[in-house]
Amino acid sequence: RKEVEQDPGPFNVPEGATVAFNCTYSNSASQSFFWYRQDCRKEPKLLMSVYSSGNEDGRFTAQLNRASQYISLLIRDSKLSDSATYLCGETGNMLTFGGGTRLMVKP
Amino acid sequence: DTGVSQDPRHKITKRGQNVTFRCDPISEHNRLYWYRQTLGQGPEFLTYFQNEAQLEKSRLLSDRFSAERPKGSFSTLEIQRTEQGDSAMYLCASSLSQDNEKLFFGSGTQLSVL
Numbered sequence: 001r002k003e004v005e006q007d008p009g010p011f012n013v014p015e016g017a018t019v020a021f022n023c024t025y026s027n028s029a030s031q032s033f034f035w036y037r038q039d040c041r042k043e044p045k046l047l048m049s050v051y052s053s054g055n056e057d058g059r060f061t062a063q064l065n066r067a068s069q070y071i072s073l074l075i076r077d078s079k080l081s082d083s084a085t086y087l088c089g090e091t092g093n094m095l096t097f098g099g100g101t102r103l104m105v106k107p
Numbered sequence: 108d109t110g111v112s113q114d115p116r117h118k119i120t121k122r123g124q125n126v127t128f129r130c131d132p133i134s135e136h137n138r139l140y141w142y143r144q145t146l147g148q149g150p151e152f153l154t155y156f157q158n159e160a161q162l163e164k165s166r167l168l169s170d171r172f173s174a175e176r177p178k179g180s181f182s183t184l185e186i187q188r189t190e191q192g193d194s195a196m197y198l199c200a201s202s203l204s205q206d207n208e209k210l211f212f213g214s215g216t217q218l219s220v221l
Contacts, residue, residue, distance in 0.1 A: 006149075034208050042214075043214055043215060044150065044198075045212070091207065091208040095140075095207075095210060097142075098149050099148050
């Protein structure tokens, strides 16, 4: 079983829609988590960290559910520019990434 | 550009050859990581350094792979006796140890083993 798992998608949504991704992790001792964004043929970039209390940055909200061992990312009012692959993961000495969820926002 | 730089951008080699990649991290970053990524997958951890010390290496990493960071600045990743399964994007990233979830990635080296 992989340490971090994601639905690969793709999620196809219209502009303005709200979309949510989940990501499950297997290590119950993991303390901190994150979401990275990766555009096609580009390197990953940190989108946001995920705290126990949740984290919100504009249209993006990340939540942690320790009981069920998953983290989520909610994107409100989707823009065409949100089209990308979203990588979740956990932070230890190194970052362990999931396989990524592909989002395609259509006009 | 003061970001993470990797060289070369692309490498095509024949099976059985040795290849070496270079990574120059952001200058004030003391941690340096190597990841490998194949199409449709997330980055897979290979190894990381804090300054010049190699602190962790993936259990999945074959002994054909070796990495160095001799002066705590740039790093090299060498793959000996390449195999077709080594074909992937090799990503380098750097960070500050106190902010280790904020990795800055380079553009990667795309390796194709024929």
